[in-house]
Amino acid sequence: RKEVEQDPGPFNVPEGATVAFNCTYSNSASQSFFWYRQDCRKEPKLLMSVYSSGNEDGRFTAQLNRASQYISLLIRDSKLSDSATYLCVVNQGGSYIPTFGRGTSLIVHP
């Protein structure tokens, strides 16, 4: 079983829609959680960190559910420019090594 799992999608939504992605992780000792965004043929870039108390940045909200071992990303009022692949990243406790999910593809259409 892969340590970090994501639905690959694609999620195909109209502009203005609200869309949510989940990412499950298997190691209960995981301590740090992130969402990255990767545009086509570009490198991944940090979108936001995920804190225990949740994290909101404009139209983006990230949540952590430790009991069920998943993190989520909610995007409100989707824009065409939100089309990308969203990567979930988990740092295992006590390790230097981040573990990436395979990514969820989002396509926002007019």
Added chain:
Amino acid sequence: DVKVTQSSRYLVKRTGEKVFLECVQDMDHENMFWYRQDPGLGLRLIYFSYDVKMKEKGDIPEGYSVSREKKERFSLILESASTNQTSMYLCASTIGQGFGEQYFGPGTRLTVT
């Protein structure tokens, strides 16, 4: 602004050739990483380094080696390139214990023919 650069954006090599991929970061980061990214498989860690001359194997180190002689530079070496090493190679760096933001280079698209 953190900058991670990679020596080539595109590279074409023949089977059996020795290939060097260079990565340089300018922010004095301790940790550096090499990944490869393939469709449907996501990013897979090849090697990482948490200090000069220190290296650790990642998930898929077979067929690769690395070198870190200076803090800012982390090299990935394909000793004898094979067609199954055709991929996008991404270098990244982080400060401190690796629990923070990873900064990625633009990637090298390697094709082995």
